[in-house]
Amino acid sequence: MSELSNSIILIGGGGHAKVLIELIKERGDYQIAGILDPKLEVGEQVKGVPVLGTDSELSRLQEQGVQNVAIAVGSVKSNLLRATLFEQCQELELNIPTLIHHRAIVSAEVVLSAGVQIMAGAIIQTDTTIGAGAVINTGAQVDHDCQIGNHAFLAPGVVLSGGVTVGDHSFVGTGAVVIQGVNIGEKAVIAAGAVVIQDVEDGALVKGVPAK
Known part of the structure; x- marks a missing residue:
């Protein structure tokens, strides 16, 4: 080796x-x-x-x-x-680097923590903060002023409008859409294809259009 x-x-x-x-x-x-x-x-x-x-x-x-x-x-x-x-x-004091696909678009004003992974086609706009170990998957769109928590996972095709907060350890399923200003709590699960128009409590599972 x-x-x-x-x-x-x-x-x-x-x-x-x-x-x-x-x-x-x-x-x-x-x-x-x-x-x-x-x-x-x-x-x-x-x-x-x-x-x-x-x-x-x-x-x-x-x-x-x-x-x-x-x-x-x-x-x-x-x-x-x-x-x-x-x-x-x-x-173990190993380095866990941030990995960004060369075909992702990431604003220079985005704050990235250790171990963030950003896949091809993702777009992350200005003044967004992404926590340690978080994943922004293929084609996901994160608009301005979002706060993505530690170890949060945005599946392919997720769309977050401006000012959205995603809590630590939360999962946002494929193709889900979250309107501006919504707060998603910690360890919450947003089902694939959901449209989230109101805050989601810690640990909650929501699905549907609008998500409930």
């Missing part, structure tokens, strides 16, 4: 990992050293990247010179696993 300081390990080898592999290879900022995933066999490959074992291998890989890691586990409603893995990597 390479001991270059720009090598990176992906934790997770599913569909989200495939998207990140292409993003990382196209940008060229990091060399992907391998994937850690308990559901895959050692030696198996995902888009040409070898599976090295489970996340229990992180300490050994770190000793060999790996300094960077990406949380490549996707999300369906719950973001707990992503957050847990993120915290484990922080405890």
Whole structure:
């Protein structure tokens, strides 16, 4: 394995990992050293990247010179696993870089925390803040003055109008639309295709048009 300081390990080898592999290879900022995933066999490959074992291998890989890691586990409603893995990597003092697809549009006035992932076609407008480990997925649109919490997950095609707040660990499903000024609480779930026109409480699940 390479001991270059720009090598990176992906934790997770599913569909989200495939998207990140292409993003990382196209940008060229990091060399992907391998994937850690308990559901895959050692030696198996995902888009040409070898599976090295489970996340229990992180300490050994770190000793060999790996300094960077990406949380490549996707999300369906719950973001707990992503957050847990993120915290484990922080405890090991590994770097969790922000990853932005070169075909995303991100205002220079956006504040990005550690480990944010922004996929192809996403648009993020001025004076928005995105918390640690959050994912802005393919084609999502985040307008001005939004606040996206830690480990929040915006699925493909989500549209947030100006001044929307998405709480920590919340999940906004594919194609959901949130009108301006709405506050989505922590650990809330917005179903795919929902149209949110009023605030959503912590831990709530809302769906439909308008979302209830």
